[in-house]
Amino acid sequence: MKALATFALAALTLAAAAPASAQFAKPEDAIKYRQSALFVMGQHFGRIGAMANGRVPFDAKAAQENADIVAAMAKLPWAGFGAGTDKGAPTKALPAIWTEQAKFKEHADKLEAESVKLAAAAKTGSLDNLKTAFGAAASSCKACHDDYRGK
Numbered sequence: 601m602k603a604l605a606t607f608a609l610a611a612l613t614l615a616a617a618a619p620a621s622a623q624f625a626k627p628e629d630a631i632k633y634r635q636s637a638l639f640v641m642g643q644h645f646g647r648i649g650a651m652a653n654g655r656v657p658f659d660a661k662a663a664q665e666n667a668d669i670v671a672a673m674a675k676l677p678w679a680g681f682g683a684g685t686d687k688g689a690p691t692k693a694l695p696a697i698w699t700e701q702a703k704f705k706e707h708a709d710k711l712e713a714e715s716v717k718l719a720a721a722a723k724t725g726s727l728d729n730l731k732t733a734f735g736a737a738a739s740s741c742k743a744c745h746d747d748y749r750g751k
């Protein structure tokens with residue numbers, strides 16, 4: 601039992617010190633993880649967009665719930681872009697992600713910041729505030745896709 605506890609502690613310590621890519625058993629898992637996180641985020645972001653663009657009636661509570669999910673999801677994809685995850689499963693991620701890591705991280709940070717603002721805007725209950733914050737967040741999605749997502 602004591603040996604097991606020691607082993608578990610050592611494993612935890614290693615895990616905490618390991619780079620993000622080591623959180624995944626294989627590159628394919630990291631690729632699926634980031635795609636899944638971005639897909640879920642996109643679904644909830646799209647529901648806000650439908651309200652912001654007048655395609656569905658504004659529902660302040662739904663906007664708030666969706667924006668909270670977007671803000672939580674926006675933190676996740678980046679761990680799935682670790683070293684060695686440029687291939688291993690079908691991916692549109694461009695090689696520049698790994699050669700321009702500082703710039704890519706700026707985009708990720710920008711999205712996270714805009715999604716926090718989106719959630720704050722949604723909490724005000726104002727459609728105008730939601731529209732403004734949605735536009736800014738969508739621009740941050742697009743800016744990164746333009747540079748780092750292939751066709």
Ligand code: ASC
Binds near residue numbers: 642649742
């Ligand atoms: C979305 C979505 C994106 C962005 C992007 C904005 O709703 O899924 O990836 O907006 O299209 O330009």
